Structures are given as C-alpha cells and as structure tokens.
Amino acid sequence: MISSIGSQSDADAFYALNEEWISRLFTLQEEDRAVLGDPFGRIVGPGGDVLMAREPGSGTVVGCVALLAYPDAVFELAKMAVAPAAQGRGIGRQLIAAAIDRARALGGTRLFLGTNSKLTPALHLYEDAGFGRITRDRLPVADYYARADILMELRSDGAL
Template identity: 35%
Template sequence: MSDIRVRPAVPAEYEVVGELTVTAYTVGGHLDDEPGYAASLRDVAGRAASADVLVAVDDDDQVLGSVTVAAAGSPKAEVARDGEVEFRMLAVAPGAQGRGVGEALTRAVIDIARQRRAHRVVLSSRDRMTTAHRLYQRLGFVRCPERDWSPYPAIPLLAFSLDL
C-alpha cells in the first residue's frame, strides 16, 4: 500500500470518481437489479455537498478508488446513529483491485472517525459483496443484523460496525 495515498477528492476529479464507481459496481454485478442507482453513484458533487468524498491515488495521482464518509444525521447517512461515522459507495477500479486500495480507503475512514471522536464506524453492504465483507471483518468490523435493511424488497443490505 506504500504507493497508495488517500486524500479528499477535488471537484476536477468528480466525473472520474463517478465513472469509476459505476464501473466497479457494474463489473461486480451490483447494478444488475438496481440500474437507477448508477445516477446516485455518478453524482459525486451531490455527495460532496453533504459528506466527505475520499479518493485513493497512486504516485501519479491517478484515482484508484473512492469512498463517501457521512456523519450521523446527514443526508448521505443511512444507518449511522449519534456518535457514529458511516461510509458508503466504496469502490475500487477493476484494474486496481487486489492492491490494497479498499483497505487503504477503509483505514482512512477509521482514522477520520477517530479524529471526530466517534465511538463507532458503520456501513451497509449488499449481501453479495462478499469480498468487501471479508475485508471489513479482517479489519475488525462485525455484523450487526439488527441494522440490516432493504431500500427495495429484492435488495438486502447487511450492516457492519467497528467499535473504536
């Protein structure tokens, strides 16, 4: 991960981040039953208006991945409660997968949560995003089935949390 840096996205990168996110979700088969979600994934400026959008970049400043970090009660938070930080829309460019990009982004979220003195980091993930689930569990996240939910009947989201 030494060649990967995580930093806030800048407006000039929003289009790249949006397309990278849609591509990663499409390649992973995560938009097959919810194609309308692509518009939300592309709307990086909208996300950045109420949340933090981070990018992972290489030594050439090429965007390799992205994640959105939302405070409890903000428009982009779905499961966060008071004192928690939530992250969403974590995506890694297909060509950069397996290089530690997702881990670098997740660790950056944890660092932000600690800086904000949050007591927990939470997220929701599609039931079939098993590679991401393994990463989260390796970093200490645990399942929170009591927070599982579905934005639509055929789209189950599993909740995970990490106590800080």
C-alpha cells in the first residue's frame, strides 16, 4: 500500500530509510540532512509530496520516495529507498509508478532525477519506467548533488 506522508513517525521512517543507504554508499551531505529532517517543510509545503510504501496489515513503512517541486510544474523524483529486508519484492517499481502518477496529479509537466552508476538496480527500474538520460545542462537547478553521475527525465513517450 502506498500513501502520502502523514505523521512524524512517517517522517522518521523517511529519514532512517534514506540515511541507511546514503551513509552506506556515499556521504550524507548537509542538504540531505536538511531535506530528510524536514519533509513537511522542505518537500510537502512547497508543493511536493513524500510517498510511503507500507506493509499490508501492519502498516510498517518499508519504502519511500519524494517528489520535490520546482518552478514551471517541474518535479524531481528523489530520496527513494526500500528497506533492505523488503528489497526484491517490487516495492521500488510500485513507488516509481506511484510517484509518476502523483506528479501528474500535482500538474507536473516534467519529471527528472539524479542517480549514481553504483545503483544499478535503481537505474534499471528508472529505465523500465520510461526515464532516459539527460545532460547536466537540462537540469532546472545549477547546484546539484555531485554524487549524481547519471541524470534522467521521463521521456516524452512516458509524458506527464
């Protein structure tokens, strides 16, 4: 089951899920801490959303993804994480599909993301969902995560 962030415990799970993988593979940067530490103020308030994947029955959060809002109805798919114990069950695929649907519902005209070549499973999920590679000059922001060595946007055949 996937739903929007709704409580402080959801916010805590969002932080913990992302902190785990970012700290394991990269370095948690100050911008990561700021966004992860205040999803209501930094993501939801400005017009985005955080989607939470929950275990049926228990409601335990096992995954998440954020949609960060930019001017001109542009959204960034970011901060996607699935708990290690829940990986391999299609949760990432469900989160991406839900994020695309939510970006459309929010009036989005463009959806982009940054990822890293180390994250091969995620890269395949993004490609399967219709994302294609772009160059850094196509980003709507000048200062973007250095760890993002692959940039993508939803191709026109998967248009919002």
